[in-house]
Amino acid sequence: MANKWFSAKEVAAHSSESDCWVIIHDKVYDVSSFVNDHPGGKKILLKAAGTDATKQFDAFHGPGVLEKYAHFCIGSVGEPPKEVAAPSATAAIDDDGRIFGDMIPFGDPSWYQDWDSPYYKDSHRRLRKATRHFVDTEIMPFVHEWDEAKQVPMFLFTKCAEMGILAAVAGTGKLPVEYFNVEDTLFFRGGANAIVPPEEFDAFHSFIVGDELARCGSGGVLWGICGGLGIGLPPIIKFGSDELRNRIVPDCLAGRKTICLAITEPSAGSDVANLTTVSNETSDGYIVNGEKKWITNGVFADYFTTAVRTGGEGMGGVSLMVIERSMPGVSTRQMKCSGVWSSGTAYINFEDVAVPRANIVGKENRGFKYIMHNFNHERMGIVTQATRLARVCLEESLKYGSKRKTFGTKLINHPVIRNKLAHMSRQIEATHAWMESVLYQTQTMPEDMQMLKLGGPIALLKAQSTQTLEYCAREACQIFGGLAYTRGGQGEKVERIYREVRAYAIPGGSEEIMLDLGMRQSIKVAQMFGAKL
Ligand code: HEM
Numbered sequence: 001m002a003n004k005w006f007s008a009k010e011v012a013a014h015s016s017e018s019d020c021w022v023i024i025h026d027k028v029y030d031v032s033s034f035v036n037d038h039p040g041g042k043k044i045l046l047k048a049a050g051t052d053a054t055k056q057f058d059a060f061h062g063p064g065v066l067e068k069y070a071h072f073c074i075g076s077v078g079e080p081p082k083e084v085a086a087p088s089a090t091a092a093i094d095d096d097g098r099i100f101g102d103m104i105p106f107g108d109p110s111w112y113q114d115w116d117s118p119y120y121k122d123s124h125r126r127l128r129k130a131t132r133h134f135v136d137t138e139i140m141p142f143v144h145e146w147d148e149a150k151q152v153p154m155f156l157f158t159k160c161a162e163m164g165i166l167a168a169v170a171g172t173g174k175l176p177v178e179y180f181n182v183e184d185t186l187f188f189r190g191g192a193n194a195i196v197p198p199e200e201f202d203a204f205h206s207f208i209v210g211d212e213l214a215r216c217g218s219g220g221v222l223w224g225i226c227g228g229l230g231i232g233l234p235p236i237i238k239f240g241s242d243e244l245r246n247r248i249v250p251d252c253l254a255g256r257k258t259i260c261l262a263i264t265e266p267s268a269g270s271d272v273a274n275l276t277t278v279s280n281e282t283s284d285g286y287i288v289n290g291e292k293k294w295i296t297n298g299v300f301a302d303y304f305t306t307a308v309r310t311g312g313e314g315m316g317g318v319s320l321m322v323i324e325r326s327m328p329g330v331s332t333r334q335m336k337c338s339g340v341w342s343s344g345t346a347y348i349n350f351e352d353v354a355v356p357r358a359n360i361v362g363k364e365n366r367g368f369k370y371i372m373h374n375f376n377h378e379r380m381g382i383v384t385q386a387t388r389l390a391r392v393c394l395e396e397s398l399k400y401g402s403k404r405k406t407f408g409t410k411l412i413n414h415p416v417i418r419n420k421l422a423h424m425s426r427q428i429e430a431t432h433a434w435m436e437s438v439l440y441q442t443q444t445m446p447e448d449m450q451m452l453k454l455g456g457p458i459a460l461l462k463a464q465s466t467q468t469l470e471y472c473a474r475e476a477c478q479i480f481g482g483l484a485y486t487r488g489g490q491g492e493k494v495e496r497i498y499r500e501v502r503a504y505a506i507p508g509g510s511e512e513i514m515l516d517l518g519m520r521q522s523i524k525v526a527q528m529f530g531a532k533l
Contacts, residue, residue, distance in 0.1 A: 004028075004075030008052070011077065015050030017042070021074075023052040029072040039489075052077075058403060062490045068141040097125030101132075106425040107395035109211075109432055119204050119436055126195045127187060127205055131212035134163055143218045144488055146342045147496065150334065151300070152224035157255030160225055164188050166253050168201075168209040169226040171234040171377050173442065175201040179237070179249040203443040207384055214388035217396075217493035219500040222385055223343035228260030228297030231378050232305040235261075235320055235370045239362035248303060248322065260297035262306040262323070262348060263371060264507075265290065272307065272371060273315040277350060279308045285356040286310065288323065291349055294507065298346025299334045301325065306350075307367050315368035320361035329353035339500030376454055378508050379462045380439065386465040386504045387431050389497050393469075393476035394424045396493050401479055411479065420475040427468040434461055452528075456521035459514040466505040473498040 006028050014021035020032045022045070031038070031045065038045045040060060048056055101108040111117040112128075138159060146152050160166050164187030167180050175188070175198050182188035187195045196205055214222055233252055236245055236259075251257040268275040277290025288308055298304070304323040311317030323330060330353055332346040362370055398421060401411035411417045438457055442450060476494040477484035483491030484498065505511050527533055 005080045006075055006077055008077060012050040015046075017046060020046065020049040022048050022050070022057075023077050024054050024057045024066065026077050027066075027073050028075050028077060029069070030074045031072050034069075034072065060490070062492065063399075064141055064492075067136075097122070097129070100125070100128060102395075104395050104398050106428060107391065107398060109391075110429070117436075119440060123194075123196045123200050124204055124208055128208050128212060130163070130187060130195050131165070131209050132215070134165075135212055135215055139213075139216045139221060143216050143221050144492055146224070147218055147220050148341075148487075150341045151344060152221055152342045154300070156225060157258060159255070161253060161255035162186065164196075165209055165213070165225070166229060166255060168206050169213075169230050169381075170237065170253060171206075171230045171374075171381070172237050173203065173206075173377070173447075176237055176249065176253065179245070180253040184254075203439050207439055210381060210384040211388050214385045215392060217389065217392045218340075218342065218496055219385065219389070219503050220340040220342035220496075223296050223340050223503075226381075227340075227343050228258060228301050230381055231374055232259040232261040232297075232301070232303065234374055234377065235305055235361050236322065238373065239320075239366075239370050240322075241358070243358060244322065244361065252303070257302040258297060258300060259303040259305060260295055260301040261374075262292040262295045262298065262304040264292060264294050266293045273318070273368065275307055275309060275318065277306070277308050279310050279319075279321075279355070281310070282354070285354060285359070286321065288321075288329075288350045288353045288355055291347070293347050294335065294337075295332075295346045295348055296340070296507075297344050298332050298348050299344030301344075304330075304348065305361065307371060310367075311365040317365055318367040318371075319364050320367040320370050321355055322359040322361065323350065323353060323355055324359075327353050327355065338502060339496065340503045373451070375509070376442075376450065376458050379458050379514075380435075380442070382504055382508045383431075383435050383458070383461050383465040386462075386469040387428065387435060389500075389504075390424070390428050390431070390465070390469045390472035393472040393494055393497055394421065394428060397421060397424070397476045397479045400483075400490065417479060420479060424472045424475055427471060431461070431465050431468045434464065453525055456518045456525060458518075459509060459521065460518035462509060463511045463514040463518065466501070466511060469497070469504055470501045473501050 008023070011021050011023055011028055017035055018032060020035050021028055021030050035042050035045055098114045100112045103113060111120050157166070162185060164185030167175055167185065168187065170176050177198055182198050188198050191197065213225065216222065229252060233249065236248055248259070252259050263272060263275070265275050265277060277288065277292065279286035279288045286308070290308070292298070292306070302325050306321055306323045307318055308321055309317050310319040329351040331349045335345045335347050337345050398412065401417055404411050406414070438454065438461060441454060445453065473494065477498050480491040480494050483489060484494045487495055509517065523533060
């Protein structure tokens with residue numbers, strides 16, 4: 001951004017179609033080259049030419065527009081400061097990290113807003129700040145573009161790897177330091193002085209990265225970055241042979257290759273035990289035939305961690321194996337879905353694909369167990385994202401509601417709107433508190449106990465989070481009115497989130513299955529521990 005200073009009089013001299021400047025929030029924008037392309041129209045922009053158009057601008061645009069068009073900024077209005085500029089307001093209030101973010105009520109979790117919490121320490125606060133900066137500058141301004149293009153750019157994976165994001169969300173509960181160089185990442189380099197010293201990494205660090213990423217307000221971008229990696233890689237890290245791990249994991253964590261999990265089929269969704277992709281054994285491996293459907297990242301992934309029937313019927317005959325895009329007989333096509341557009345949801349065909357024995361994950365016919373191992377982690381990822389997306393709906397509604405006026409007063413002054421905001425807030429805060437409590441168990445409870453005791457609560461929590469998301473998305477759309485019915489612009493996030501609700505409520509266990517499983521499992525576990533039911 002240029003560091004020049006202009007008087008209001010100087011700006012006023014640039015008020016024609018070929019020479020058009022406007023002042024917005026004390027910054028001067030030269031929009032001469034944009035007049036004819038302005039989505040709101042040429043005339044309306046020209047009417048504001050040479051003037052301070054802050055008020056009109058704020059009424060019609062979301063905050064991301066100025067970031068995206070920062071290249072039009074040629075300087076500021078007023079006198080240059082006599083001394084070196086004071087630190088920004090955010091830096092001033094951010095010294096001890098107790099206050100962070102915009103302070104919109106319930107727009108961020110309570111530990112951002114000066115509440116005490118037993119879960120977070122300085123490394124969590126530093127990570128929160130670094131991740132937010134990355135999302136604000138490298139992701140948020142481009143989300144709409146990527147979504148409309150129906151793909152995230154491949155350079156995003158290397159950027160995320162360089163931050164340490166891919167390693168943080170790789171999903172094994174700890175940092176997979178054997179497979180990436182911590183000194184190559186912003187988060188983890190520097191030993192004891194790192195943003196997060198690697199040995200301090202815990203479930204809350206991973207959670208913060210997922211939570212802050214979800215502020216981008218796009219399930220497509222979120223799943224584009226980590227929807228495949230977060231569930232496709234853990235089985236390999238946990239159960240793969242040394243050779244398989246060393247061949248695949250470092251490339252995926254460095255963003256050089258991408259991976260996805262291929263389980264669901266056209267006729268086997270939540271019903272994993274009945275999948276029909278089959279293999280015939282050969283002397284050096286398998287010949288695989290079958291179809292997979294709704295596979296996140298399948299459009300571009302290099303590796304498919306695939307559930308294949310290698311044995312008899314039911315869950316005991318399923319293996320996990322890594323199928324590679326380069327293998328003859330693999331073809332993928334993009335599916336047309338309501339949401340998560342940029343995540344590359346694919347329909348996959350395997351036709352006589354020869355898969356070497358070395359690509360089997362763990363032991364033959366143990367795939368069902370490995371898949372089950374993944375579920376708690378996958379569901380907690382969905383809970384994290386769904387809860388933040390619900391918060392985004394609330395935050396956007398509060399921001400919009402405090403500038404949009406109807407019947408002579410701001411929307412937030414209408415009790416009927418405040419009632420909606422209240423119901424959104426109470427559900428988000430309740431879900432968030434439960435989520436933190438469960439997360440804490442994932443880092444204190446032995447892993448075998450987690451499998452037993454957390455499966456039920458996590459299933460219920462998943463349903464809680466997606467129903468909260470559904471409620472908040474709906475109410476936010478009502479608050480935004482027509483703006484939530486058009487793609488892009490001020491209602492961009494809520495319009496998209498509303499379309500993406502089902503992408504959270506169905507995969508990873510539909511609400512119906514989650515609610516039933518959650519109760520069934522909880523009753524069974526309680527009985528095991530002595531409840532007389
Ligand atoms: C730096 C200057 C400006 C830029 C970069 C800009 C950019 C944009 C963009 C990208 C949109 C599409 C909607 C969105 O993404 O939010 C838009 C829409 C619009 N803009 Fe601007 N704009 C500027 C200044 C202004 C000014 C000064 C006015 C009014 C005086 C204005 C009035 C509008 C209107 C009425 C719309 C349509 C809103 C709608 O669809 O609801 N813009 N502008």
